[in-house]
Amino acid sequence: MRVLGVDPGLTRLGIAVVDGGAGRTVRAVAVDVIRTPVDDDLAVRLLKVADGVEEWLDEHRPEVVAIERVFSQHNVRTAMGTAQAAGVVALSAARRGLPVMFHTPSEVKAAVTGSGRADKAQITVMVTKILGLTTAPKPADAADALALAICHLWRAPMRDRMAQAEARAAEIARTHRARLAAAAKATRIRTVTK
Structure with missing residues (x-):
C-alpha cells in the first residue's frame, strides 16, 4: 500500500510518500515540505498548498492519504491555518476518490516511538531508523509526514480487522433480535389460539 502522509501547516506542510509491504516493512519514496510565504493572502497560500498537494498526488499516486488531526493548540490563529491546510489536502484527496x-498526534507518536x-527529536530519530535513512529528514515537518504514513x-x-469484527457483531445482533422477535410472535400466536 502506498500512503501519502501529511503534517498540515500553512507556513510549512510536511508531505511524504511511504510504501508498505508485508508485515511492518516500510520504504520511504519521497519527502519534502510545501512552504507558503506568510505575507501572501490566506486564499493564495491555500491555493499554493492545494497546487503542491495535487502535484504529489499526480506524481506518486497514493492509495490513501493520512493527515494529522488538528489538535488543540494555544495559538488559535495557528490552529486555524493548520485546520484550513488539512481541509485543502482532504479535499484534494476526496476529489480523486482517495x-x-x-x-x-499521540497515535502517531505511539506508533512510531x-x-x-x-518529542519531535524522538520522532525524527525513530523515523530515520525505521526507514533506514542515511540522514534524518529535516525540518521536523518532513519527519512528521513520514511518521504519519508509517502510523x-x-x-x-x-x-x-476492528471494522470487520464490528460488522460481524452487528450482524449477529440483528440475527439474534430477529430470532427473539420471531419467538415472541410465535408465543403470542400460540397464546391467542388456545
Missing part, C-alpha cells in the same frame, strides 16, 4: 484517514508523549501503514490492518 480515502482520507486522520490520526491524532512506542510513547504517545514523544497509517501499521495501524490500517488493525482498523480493518
Whole structure:
C-alpha cells in the first residue's frame, strides 16, 4: 500500500510518500515540505498548498492519504491555518476518490516511538531508523509526514480487522433480535389460539 502522509501547516506542510509491504516493512519514496510565504493572502497560500498537494498526488499516486488531526493548540490563529491546510489536502484527496484517514498526534507518536508523549527529536530519530535513512529528514515537518504514513501503514490492518469484527457483531445482533422477535410472535400466536 502506498500512503501519502501529511503534517498540515500553512507556513510549512510536511508531505511524504511511504510504501508498505508485508508485515511492518516500510520504504520511504519521497519527502519534502510545501512552504507558503506568510505575507501572501490566506486564499493564495491555500491555493499554493492545494497546487503542491495535487502535484504529489499526480506524481506518486497514493492509495490513501493520512493527515494529522488538528489538535488543540494555544495559538488559535495557528490552529486555524493548520485546520484550513488539512481541509485543502482532504479535499484534494476526496476529489480523486482517495480515502482520507486522520490520526491524532499521540497515535502517531505511539506508533512510531512506542510513547504517545514523544518529542519531535524522538520522532525524527525513530523515523530515520525505521526507514533506514542515511540522514534524518529535516525540518521536523518532513519527519512528521513520514511518521504519519508509517502510523497509517501499521495501524490500517488493525482498523480493518476492528471494522470487520464490528460488522460481524452487528450482524449477529440483528440475527439474534430477529430470532427473539420471531419467538415472541410465535408465543403470542400460540397464546391467542388456545
